[in-house]
Amino acid sequence: MSTDYQRARAELGRRLRELRVESPDGRLTGTALAERLGWPQSKVSKLENGRQTPTQDDLRAWAEAVGQPGAFTELHARLRGFESHIRSWKRQLAAGHAPVQESWNTLVGETRTLHVWDNFVVNGMLQTADYARNLFERYAEFRRSPRDAEEAVRARMKRQEWLYRPGKRLNTLMWEGALRAQPCPPEVLAAQLDRLLGVVGMATVHLGIVPWDAELRLPPANGFWVLDDRLVTVEDWHAALWLDDAETIALFRRVWDTLAESAVYGTEAQQVIARVRRSIKV
Incomplete structure (x- = not known):
């Protein structure tokens, strides 16, 4: 995997973490978010640390779960940006x-x-x-x-x-x-x-x-x-x-x-x- 790709995925992970921490409902822990989403806590950790590439559905669910559905457009644009170069x-x-x-x-x-x-x-x-x-x-x-x-x-x-x-x-x-x-x-x-x-x-x-x-x-x-x-x-x-x-x-x-x-x-x-x-x- 290219360094540019890793960097872009890590940046997306940091943005996901920001949205979780700044949730309008109050700061969410990774465990609490995982429970809301019905995901393993390890998935939340991997996404935030840039060790797993989210899907479009993952990003939509994340934005809604942290109470910021409007952030999906930005998250999706970031995903499309680096996936245009790395197509799994x-x-x-x-x-x-x-x-x-x-x-x-x-x-x-x-x-x-x-x-x-x-x-x-x-x-x-x-x-x-x-x-x-x-x-x-x-x-x-x-x-x-x-x-x-x-x-x-x-x-x-x-x-x-x-x-x-x-x-x-x-x-x-x-x-x-x-x-x-x-x-x-x-x-x-x-x-x-x-x-x-x-x-x-x-x-x-x-x-x-x-x-x-x-x-x-x-x-x-x-x-x-x-x-x-x-x-x-x-x-x-x-x-x-x-x-x-x-x-x-x-x-x-x-x-x-x-x-x-x-x-x-x-x-x-x-x-x-x-x-x-x-x-x-x-």
Whole structure:
């Protein structure tokens, strides 16, 4: 979790404590507030000390319980402020993967140029339906989120229409490990690699593969997306980071450019993909 996020959550916790102490009904103890809310006292303590992120409902209930319902608007604004940069998967996936994919469709649709680094799976803009379905099913099982793989697949496939629109450009780099990872049956992976072989040379796609034996100027850390010059997204296990300050965007573009120096393209990229394809026992 980022320092900025921790700081913002701690500030929100201090504000919650202020509202409790300054209750119009008289100073409330944490135990008394917990009793009013029907919460464990430990939850009140964690929220006030910035060790737990409140939900919108938590903030509304807190404001009402301390006799200051009008404070909810301020509290919610604070929450939205730091959650716009740290988006927990638990909350994003509360209604399943399909709504998240639809949101991404809107975001990508507004973008002209993508720079993407993938080090663990094939890029979503180039996935086959079967490959994507296996990913959604496995993530839903792991996160215990609603199982809506078919709806999520349809949304992801719809996003790929972007590749056929004039003026769009996908600049994507993939580590060879992303080609070899098997989050799906061998026959599905084989078909996925056939799909990649077909997109090499596509007008709107600039595909680079970083071979395992390539000399790296940087280690292949987290995957990320740079959308034009306005946003970077980075996925981790607990959350997705949405970073929109100019300095950070410039940093990730420099990372992408550095990784691109280790990649192969065109015929050489096809040779790497084909080598991996031949290694799959179907």
